[in-house]
Amino acid sequence: MNDFSLVRKNLFRRKLRAILMIVSILVAFMIFGVLAGFYRAFTAGEDRAAADRMITVNKINFTQPMPIAYYNRVRAVEGVRQVTFANWFGGYYQEPKNFIMALAIEPATYFDVYRSELDIAPDAQQAFIRERSSAVVGEALANKWGWKVGDRVPIQSNIFSQKSGGHSWDFTIAGIVKGKAAHVDTNFFLFQFNYFDETRSFGKDTIGWLILQTSAPENNDRVAKTIDAMFANSTAETSTDTEKAFGKAFAAQFGNIALIVSLVVGAAFVTILMIVGNTMALSIRERTREIGVLKTLGFSGPRILGMVLGESILLALLGGLPGLAVAALIAMALRNSLQNVAPAFSVSPDIVLQGLGMMIALGLITGLIPAVNAMRLKIATALGRG
């Protein structure tokens, strides 16, 4: 019998108590896993934003339009490698509650600017450019509705109207766009801006925002200043920012999600710290006499210390690891319904690593005082007590 089996036996000597503590630790790590995974996915946009990509929007607010002429003027700015643009459509399918993230885009340049994320087959892109009323659909969205290449799909807008009066546009699907990595959100529906611009009843010749790629991230500042200076004092002044800064500011509009997440995780951990800490102390106190016996048998103080800490760390791992596993299952189950808010919601390896660190810390904190007490215990007092 080595020290580890002694530790294991000690931990499960009162089975029910051990199981209850494991459950409470499991719950805390499950909450941690789900919330950390959600937060990571929610802010993934800003973390993974390409360093050389920038967004130009109307200075008043990004919902205000800009003249389409800006596209060619920005193309000419030195240090800009590629520019594309998009316009929000406010799309939905069949019913208003089936929101579709639909954008009118410039088909030749859009996939160049997003080439590190989006994967479109060259012939699909050619077909998309050739056929004016065609659209390409992100893989996740296509799967959601079972759309295939060649399908004719009516998408309605909650903002725009056709010149002919309706709110619905029919598109033929020319291709499916895949993400180049798991974190890329492919919940989108893209169609040709020119077709949209000619058929809509108002807003002609205006676009929503420009997406540009600089020749190198070092040029970002200079390019932004040049662009914004170029349109200063015009009817539509602009504001150019890196994609990262833009995404961050937008996420902040929902509120301080980071604070909410840390408060809840904090509350869950304070709870288990107290419960587990007190129970560990209690269970070591109950074993005072035994520890005295172990010492009599020649177990050194440090070895006893190690065994008690080993017990509390084992307990934390037994609760924490399944907790993270449950969190991973929950993330998998919620991934589709949270697609628009937190794409690729998952418990990533770095969250698991962080969780492991927290389990060991939890084990050390809850075990430390009982362990030190046990280490310092004098044989005479131990055997004399109780």
Place this chain on the structure above:
Amino acid sequence: MGSLWRQVTAVTKINLMSIAQRRWLSLSTVIAIALVVIVLLAFLAMANGFRATIAGSGADDIAIVLRAGSQAEINSTVTRDQVRLIEDGPGIARGPDGKPLVSSELYLVVDGIKRSTQTKANLPLRGIGEQGATLRKGIAITEGRMFSRGSNEIVVGKALLREFDGFNIGSTVSFGTSRWTVVGVFDAGGSVFESEIWADLPVVQSLFNRNNIFQTVRARLTSPAALAELKSYSDSDPRLKLDVKSENAYFAEQASQTTDLIQKLGWPLAIAMAFGALAGALNTMYSSVAARATEIATLRAIGFGGFPAFVGTLAESLLLAAIGGLLGAAATYLIFDGITASTLGGNFTQVVFDFKLSPALIVDGVALALIVGLIGGFFPAIRAARLPIVSGLYAT
């Protein structure tokens, strides 16, 4: 029966008095339950405050007219001709001068800077018609004055002024190249309008290049029942075909998405945490039964029944849970009630709201705590009732 009652009270008293002997374990249960209640009530108070702000904004005798299917004011577009047709529609109240009490409006989003984070945030700039302010209940200018018609002046809601930088009276605000002077601050009884900037409709239309474009029409109805008349008038005219809703119904829809979301987050989190706290409570109560094994066995030996032991243990657990629940509710009230937050609402603009803890929510929180206490006490109580007398007497 009387003796059973006496037994129950006696054992319960012993149970409760002995809590002090297990103070650390008991305290950790109380705090664990309190934290569960705090998490639950903080989310519910957030949802409740948000709903109170939005849903409290509408009136049932005001009709709001939007483009069909547009769902929110920000998406809607209504043409000048449609505005005229609505003004002539049935069921709309008229002023002493015979003019319809109608305000056609523009709803634009402009950038502001949030004080707490110093980041850009979407703020609503509403161009309102002559009747705009009177069509909303309880609008009062608390500082300065109303904007004068035809000038580029704005008035701001007091919640917006509090949460966002640069809107003090007398300051100049630029939206793109247009410049505006803040001339007044208004109170709107805590409604969503307090998160808005108001200006004269024609001025907004011209400075934002939206000539002859409107987004919504608000109209005072002769009575709430007149809504149906206006609705069928719009439905039967092919030039209109607009969504006609009561302002009340419109804001209820606007509030529901966000409040549902907050509640859908709060309840599962609190319930998950309650399982953790339940494990703690069970642990504490089993320890309590174990610690009092000799005592319980002694009582049984001198003729006490198993039932009093059951009740005593359950009462101890419920008391700890009740203290935890009330402590949690009190802490939520002290920490969260009344704090101001803002988030993106259904119109894609910031809505400023206060966390609001209500008695009904406190009942929810304490009920959750008591459920934890009930389950956490029930099984240990059974063990206490069934404790074999002999082994109990020899337990150390």
